[in-house]
Amino acid sequence: MNKLTSYTIKEVHRAYRDKLLTPTSFVDLCLQKVRQTSELNAFVNITEDVAENHAIDSEKRFYIDKKIKPLDGITIAIKDNFCTKNVTTTCASEMLRNFVPTYDATVYAKLINNGACLIGKSNLDEFAMGSGTVDSIFGPTRNPWGYNGETDWRIAGGSSGGSAVAVSSGACIAAIGSDTGGSTRNPAALCGVVGIKPTYGLVSRYGLIPLVNSMDVPGILARNIDDAAEILNCIAGQDDLDSTTIKRKYQPIEIQENFNLSNLRIGIPSEYYCEGMSEEVIDTWRWVADLLENEKVLLKSVTLPHTSVSIAVYSILNQCEVASNMARYDGLEFGLRTNEDYSTEELYASSRSQGFNNVVRSRIFAGNYFLLTRNYEKYFLKALKLRRLIANDFNNVFNGDNRVDLLLTPTTLSDAPLYGDFVSKHNRDQCALQDYCTQPANMAGIPAVSIPIRLSKTTTTTEILSKLNISIDALPQKCQELLKLVACNQLEVDIDQLDPVAISLQQSLQISRKLNEEYEILKLKHKNTELQTQIDRNSKFLDNLRKELNCSRCSLASQTPNPENIQDHIKQMKQRVLSYEESCNKATMKFSKLSVPDSVLPKALQAQLSALNTLHEEVVDWRQRADDVVFTRDAREMFNRLRR
């Protein structure tokens, strides 16, 4: 039973032809699997009726019309941010909980036209903003690997976690996700399935509810490369409804059984070896590199110098476009509408604050801030310029004389984190860590594929494997199969053979050491020259000082007194002073012998002056008395005359 749901498309079709299976019975098996794994919460909505109708159509084509379509009877899941006619499309948001589109996304329409059967709509982070499938109104999706029903379990990755889990758990053969910064490849890596992010514009975005229009691409999740390629061939191509699709006619991909790897040049970008990458991931990276090198692939180290700024640039562009794209959710035409009726603005505010979670709201805020006229050049325009540089990095690596055909990088920095650990971090930090290796491809619009290489040591316990109904014997076989795809079905690999990795590690270590040393030498040399110039400058200064000293000495010598005869000079001066003092004493002596008359002395003069003053006063007194006497005499004479 379980084996059947892990068949490839080719195998399923063979089973249909051999009538070991029919599309309807297979769809039933898948639906049964969905119910069995309901604890994983991969699906938001199970579309049983739709699946059965599609299966009946396929069956008719298979056995009656005999016109088989490439995906007839193939079960698929679609991420719940792709519009599906008459089936709710929620984006895992309160805002669109009851949103039933009246049209089909191009990707979905193409899949159905090719005979696929829709099992259900899969879970995601709200509006695909996240990298864990933990921020959904329907609750988080759980990673089937290492899941044992206990409280802490591993996250599925995201935001297309539901799709990855659906494929990984065997509920469907392939699933559609969306990839904006790694949303398809990240859960693919964490859930052990193949994840493809096609070239931007290769697959139509019509009907995909946008996160970042300039980076979004529909992604494919499948259990192997052949299936993924088959699905891609069905959905790729120009679409009149999406002006950004590539106009060139799509050439379907064919995966050849044998092809020569020795013509292949693969680059290993040194910047992807970053802080926080787990030993195990680095180990696996090296191991694959060696594997390829053994197949005569030309491996070389390349550089993508702007990788470190990429995540910050991505974050700004993401938030700006989010702010813009989310403006349409005002509750008027569709979506959540609260009962607020005070004013249109109040209605917007309450609908939007109830309809969006914190992550969405904070990105809208940040985006609107970056887009303000006064900030546009400071953030958005700069981010666009840096994005161009990041894209140019890839251009340089893939073109020119020293070009490579492929880059080999890890998808995530570690294996799937535990839910508890993951949600303790802020959404921004979650994404910054999880998207580090994936988002540069979105910035440049280039294709990328995540291929499972081996199981994480922490999860490959026999206990877990038995719980997942995978026999230990099957394990190497499965890995081998996946690895075959990496090395194009050529290798018989023993996954325990890990030693050659050490060599390349040693090599890169040596190179980095050498580089470090060279750098140190360069630094020292530089310092040396600096010191030399300083020394030169100082000696020049000293010379100048010396010259000046000499000069002043010469000039001093030509003067009188000069330092040599100064003592004599002082002696002469002293003698002269002595003689002056002598003559001075003589003069005082002479002066003291002379007698001065008393009348000339100041005291005598003062006494005379005061005497003079008193005389003056007496004169005035006497004059007044004389006047009085004259007056009385006159008065007496007058009196006598009158008496007479």
Next chain:
Amino acid sequence: MKYIGVTNHLKKCTKVISIKRDHSTTTNEKLQSVVGLEVHAQLNTQSKLFSGAQNTFGGLVNNCVSLFDAAIPGTLPVLNRKCVELGILTALALSCKVNEVSSFDRKHYFYADLPAGYQITQQRAPLASDGVINFQVFTPGVHKKPYNKSSKIKQIQLEQDSGKSLHDSDLKRSLVDLNRAGAPLIELVFEPDLEDGEEAAALVKELLLIVQRLGACTGRMEEGALRVDANVSLRRYGEPLSTRTEIKNIGSVRGVAGAIRHEIERQRSVLENGGKIINETRSWDAVNKVTVAMRDKEVVQDYRYMPEPNLPPLRVNLYTREETQDVLSVPLIKDRIPELPEDSRKKLIEQFSLRPEVAIQLVNEPVLLNYFHELTLGNTRSPTKVANLLLNDLLTVLNKRKFDVEDCVITIRQIRELTDMLLNKHINLDICRKVLDELLDSANNTSPLDIITKKEWSIVTDEEEITKRCTEVIENNPKLVKQYKDGKVKVFKALLGILAKNTSNKIDMSIAAAKMEEILKKL
């Protein structure tokens, strides 16, 4: 140091104060008004700018709306090629430089009739730029003579129209009609090269004629197919532009003239009273003839422009006549430019020797111009007389009835017949007007002659009848005849007047005058 800083500051303050004083004392000096226009013209296409929904006026409410127009999540814009063609055609007719690459931007603001929360427009790299429009300013009654004017065009951009909101203040409800949402517009941004409302109105009229000739826009301003925003400011001669106000959505040519005239007067009186002009958006109240500040536009909006990521840059082929699905050939579009109003006026003046103001008036009314061309075909009728008939008599009759010239039902055949009767003096001007009035009510196969016969308006040219009538007048007015015979020639006119009155103006007066003189001389 600090102290010096303070004094400097004080100095600055005094400077400011003195400048202010200067300003207030000089408001009495001559102020020059500066007017710049922004015109939105709806493109006359079958479908909308980015969707397949029907682009029509007056459709059933919310019935011409595609998923994209309602901003349903996941839908994407697809540029309508026809809109680009019409945009380029208009740009070329206005001698603009069409840009080889232009691009689209999102202009964000929340409004109920803007479902996406942003309008797609061309802010950074417009479709075309650096054009010019030449036109004549002549409003009968305002200007004695026409004069030439031109205004530079800064840019022409493609953009979406918004929906329409209807506010029901009684029920406190707003209703939204999205039929217009996403309709194609071109915005034409003119430099502030104009001085008053009449010039602005003349520019708008000329633009209307051009877009109508091109078939780019219906030009029906009453339907909002062409809307005008006017930026008005006042400055002293030679000074840089000062604070302006913007009058939004003026819906008629005369409205443009009125709104701008009013706004200039308002600003002048504000400045003369020592007030200050604030940068604001106003609307034109056509009933009360005033501009009013718009309340909901008080807050300065930050439109948070962003490149539209769902549309690749728009490329055109500027040099060759090769076209592909995505790249239009500009030379091919250039080949399709018809005769423009300016050329028509030149032709009328040169070929038909019409006066410039007559030519302007004729070209301003495409229906009349069409009559004119039909009537002067074959050079049998005097162009000046035909033009006068159309501009004076037909227009007067239409105006009296408050009919739009566009709605004139008179056929070419009818007007041709009537003109011939008038020019051949079978009827006089008075009768002619009456017939025109009748024709507006009658079926379009009615012959003017039938009306004249039916109403007995035809002119008597029969000599016997005229002789008889003249003799009657002479016999009944012996006094006047005596005066005439005594040499008072002036009374001849009085006699003719009596004759006209007696015959209810239905007699050919030139023949009658000759006859009357003849009879009088015989007496």
